Amino acid sequence: MQTLTQKLANPTRFMQLSGTMLPWIAGAAAVIIAYGLYLVFAVSPPDYQQGETVKIMYIHVPSAWLAMMAYGLVAVSSFGLLVFRHPLADVSAKAAVPIGAAFTFLALFTGSLWGKPMWGTYWVWDARLTSVLILFFLYLGLMALRSSMDDESTAAKLTAVLALVGVAILPIIKFSVDWWNTLHQPSTGFTSTVDPSLRVPLLIMALGFTLLFFAMHLKAMRNEILRRRVKAMRVADIAHRDGMSALSNPVAG
Amino acid sequence: MNAFWTLVGRDIRLAVREGGALGTALGFFLIVVAMMPLGLGPDLNLLSRIAPGILWIALLLAALLSLGRIFETDYEDGTLDVFATASLPLELVAAAKALAHWLTTGIPLALLAPVLGVLLNLDVKTYPVLMATMLVGTPAVSFLGAIGAALTVKARRGGLLLALIVLPLYVPTLIFGISVISASAGPSGVGSSFLILMAISLISIALGPLAAAAALRIQLQ
Amino acid sequence: MHRKTEAGVNIGRRPCAVVPPGGWPRRLPPPFNPCFHEPAIVKLVAENLVVDRGGRTILDGLSLAAIGGEALLLTGPNGAGKTTLLRTLAGFLPQVSGTIRFEGGDADKTIAEQAHVVGHGNGVKANLTVHENLLFWAAFLETEAAAERVRTALTHFGLDALDHYPAAYLSAGQKRRLGLARLLVAHRPLWFLDEPTMSLDTASTTRLAVAIDAHTAGGGLVLAATHLPLGLARARTFDLPSALPGFRTTAAEARL
Numbered sequence: 001m002q003t004l005t006q007k008l009a010n011p012t013r014f015m016q017l018s019g020t021m022l023p024w025i026a027g028a029a030a031v032i033i034a035y036g037l038y039l040v041f042a043v044s045p046p047d048y049q050q051g052e053t054v055k056i057m058y059i060h061v062p063s064a065w066l067a068m069m070a071y072g073l074v075a076v077s078s079f080g081l082l083v084f085r086h087p088l089a090d091v092s093a094k095a096a097v098p099i100g101a102a103f104t105f106l107a108l109f110t111g112s113l114w115g116k117p118m119w120g121t122y123w124v125w126d127a128r129l130t131s132v133l134i135l136f137f138l139y140l141g142l143m144a145l146r147s148s149m150d151d152e153s154t155a156a157k158l159t160a161v162l163a164l165v166g167v168a169i170l171p172i173i174k175f176s177v178d179w180w181n182t183l184h185q186p187s188t189g190f191t192s193t194v195d196p197s198l199r200v201p202l203l204i205m206a207l208g209f210t211l212l213f214f215a216m217h218l219k220a221m222r223n224e225i226l227r228r229r230v231k232a233m234r235v236a237d238i239a240h241r242d243g244m245s246a247l248s249n250p251v252a253g
Numbered sequence: 254m255n256a257f258w259t260l261v262g263r264d265i266r267l268a269v270r271e272g273g274a275l276g277t278a279l280g281f282f283l284i285v286v287a288m289m290p291l292g293l294g295p296d297l298n299l300l301s302r303i304a305p306g307i308l309w310i311a312l313l314l315a316a317l318l319s320l321g322r323i324f325e326t327d328y329e330d331g332t333l334d335v336f337a338t339a340s341l342p343l344e345l346v347a348a349a350k351a352l353a354h355w356l357t358t359g360i361p362l363a364l365l366a367p368v369l370g371v372l373l374n375l376d377v378k379t380y381p382v383l384m385a386t387m388l389v390g391t392p393a394v395s396f397l398g399a400i401g402a403a404l405t406v407k408a409r410r411g412g413l414l415l416a417l418i419v420l421p422l423y424v425p426t427l428i429f430g431i432s433v434i435s436a437s438a439g440p441s442g443v444g445s446s447f448l449i450l451m452a453i454s455l456i457s458i459a460l461g462p463l464a465a466a467a468a469l470r471i472q473l474q
Numbered sequence: 475m476h477r478k479t480e481a482g483v484n485i486g487r488r489p490c491a492v493v494p495p496g497g498w499p500r501r502l503p504p505p506f507n508p509c510f511h512e513p514a515i516v517k518l519v520a521e522n523l524v525v526d527r528g529g530r531t532i533l534d535g536l537s538l539a540a541i542g543g544e545a546l547l548l549t550g551p552n553g554a555g556k557t558t559l560l561r562t563l564a565g566f567l568p569q570v571s572g573t574i575r576f577e578g579g580d581a582d583k584t585i586a587e588q589a590h591v592v593g594h595g596n597g598v599k600a601n602l603t604v605h606e607n608l609l610f611w612a613a614f615l616e617t618e619a620a621a622e623r624v625r626t627a628l629t630h631f632g633l634d635a636l637d638h639y640p641a642a643y644l645s646a647g648q649k650r651r652l653g654l655a656r657l658l659v660a661h662r663p664l665w666f667l668d669e670p671t672m673s674l675d676t677a678s679t680t681r682l683a684v685a686i687d688a689h690t691a692g693g694g695l696v697l698a699a700t701h702l703p704l705g706l707a708r709a710r711t712f713d714l715p716s717a718l719p720g721f722r723t724t725a726a727e728a729r730l
Binding site: 082134137138140141144145148149151154157158161162164165168169172173175176177179180 | 397400404405407408409410411414417418420421422424425428429432449453456460464467468471472474
Binding site: 255256259260263266267270271326329330331332334335337338339340341473474 | 527561564566567568583586587589590591592593594595596597598599601602606610611613614615616653656662
């Protein structure tokens with residue numbers, strides 16, 4: 001009997017399963033985000049203080065959430081690669097990093113846009129923006145490290161080590177940045193202190209964004225697997241042609 | 254543990270004989286600090302207010318310059334292969350090399366800082382605190398830096414990559430290094446920030462060699 | 475722990491005259507135990523090794539056995555995997571499948587801790603003198619009587635006249651000899667040598683061959699990737715097959 005993870009860890013089965021699931025996840029993401037946007041723009045009231053700019057929150061908060069969740073996924077996948085040495089774990093980590101970086105950038109960008117009406121400036125060195133900025137740097141470091149080596153398997157393992165170091169250091173960075181400065185309003189996020197008329201659309205948007213993330217992640221993983229298969233075929237072809245020419249060349253005999 | 258101290262001794266001896274690396278780091282430290290007033294203007298009040306920050310950032314950048322040599326030459330000349338056959342675990346090899354880096358780079362930079370403080374009109378009363386924070390904070394610089402150095406041993410553009418990887422890891426050290434100095438002027442004293450700075454260094458000393466050894470093992474392949 | 479002293483295993487040394495089943499009890503004094511002076515017979519066995527490197531399968535189901543007292547010379551065309559094999563046996567490179575056993579050694583230590591590895595690099599620091607370089611390795615590898623061993627190693631490789639010069643002044647061949655002299659400063663039963671004769675002249679090659687012969691005569695085991703016939707007393711050649719034509723994707727990629 002195979003466990004569920006073992007079933008998922010089989011790449012062929014993964015390709016089949018993800019191929020079946022991907023359209024459904026992507027479709028659900030599209031429908032939920034569309035419904036969320038409808039609620040945001042047609043139903044939910046403007047904030048009594050922030051006016052219409054509060055609508056930036058519906059993009060900003062889900063992006064910030066995904067920035068962190070994606071790092072968690074990178075870390076879990078890296079752990080899977082280093083401990084269980086499964087290539088699919090590396091495919092997952094490699095696929096998640098650029099998507100996570102994109103959502104981190106989106107969180108920073110929308111936060112900056114939101115900051116202009118709120119704080120009167122596009123950038124404030126408040127604790128949260130700063131932490132997310134450092135998270136963004138970590139994502140950049142992961143991508144740069146992976147691209148700095150020709151040997152993919154070495155690069156994969158080293159990137160995994162860096163991702164795990166990041167997990168150990170991130171709480172300390174978060175703590176020190178909080179110590180350094182707290183201008184940002186305390187975290188409210190999904191708690192009940194937010195009025196339901198704002199909270200429900202926010203939750204729906206967060207769900208839609210999470211599904212969108214998984215759809216993108218699955219697609220990126222499938223692309224990466226296909227890319228590696230193509231590469232394996234090319235290597236095999238080179239070896240094959242080399243062997244043929246060696247056989248036909250009497251000198252090499 | 255003999256092998257550990259033998260290795261520390263060899264690295265110190267090499268650093269002293271090579272000389273150039275430390276000289277470059279100290280020179281870099283000096284020139285970064287000297288460029289600051291040229292960019293910010295000669296207002297001595299402003300400079301003395303931001304001097305601790307300038308000195309800490311310049312120290313981090315100068316230390317960064319010398320991190321590359323922690324493992325690079327040993328990798329290139331095959332010494333790392335022999336380290337991997339020693340009874341001394343690779344974690345302790347990494348720790349010994351990071352310790353030697355701290356002794357030969359971190360301490361000289363920390364000792365030079367007050368001299369550069371003169372250029373920035375830093376209040377003489379803060380010199381002892383500044384040096385204390387740097388001496389306590391620089392182990393984190395060397396031991397976290399060892400992670401970056403080990404990760405980029407085989408990398409192309411290793412130096413630039415090292416900066417991108419390591420500088421975010423230095424954020425807590427920088428924040429608390431400065432916070433101790435600003436707290437020293439206030440009524441509450443330096444107590445808690447100083448202890449946290451120490452804790453960050455201790456965590457780095459524990460974590461750095463583990464991660465660096467893992468990275469080196471991967472590249473021995 | 476008993477060791478088996480089978481016929482044919484005890485290459486190059488006086489075989490035991492009579493061996494009771496299960497071998498002689500170890501603590502039996504010499505007059506009653508003809509095998510007492512024999513050092514433990516070491517044996518390195520690799521079975522069905524599959525090793526990937528750089529996205530290619532370099533070794534595909536390779537098996538070999540080498541017994542203490544012999545030098546196994548690995549030959550084969552470029553890219554056949556000699557370096558990969560040596561690094562895998564030393565434990566630097568994990569195998570995808572297959573086993574590596576080292577019998578007769580110290581069970582508490584890894585293979586790497588019982589081996590000298592001389593790769594393409596010499597492990598020589600230009601800013602240390604010849605003598606300091608070797609003394610460092612002797613201390614780092616935790617040798618007893620380091621000073622005498624260093625002296626012997628320098629003399630053997632003809633470096634004793636140069637011992638106070640910084641290694642930066644040495645020629646490539648002299649640096650190589652200094653790198654090889656490390657083999658003699660600490661006793662380790664296994665020697666993994668990758669192209670050890672690189673940059674060596676004929677006389678130095680002979681010095682290396684003498685060192686290898688002395689090591690194998692003492693029951694040590696040498697695995698060397700080399701194409702030169704070193705003129706060794708107890709050597710065997712193991713020919714690695716060239717890369718097979720046809721489909722050779724990595725085992726990891728084949729699973730994708």
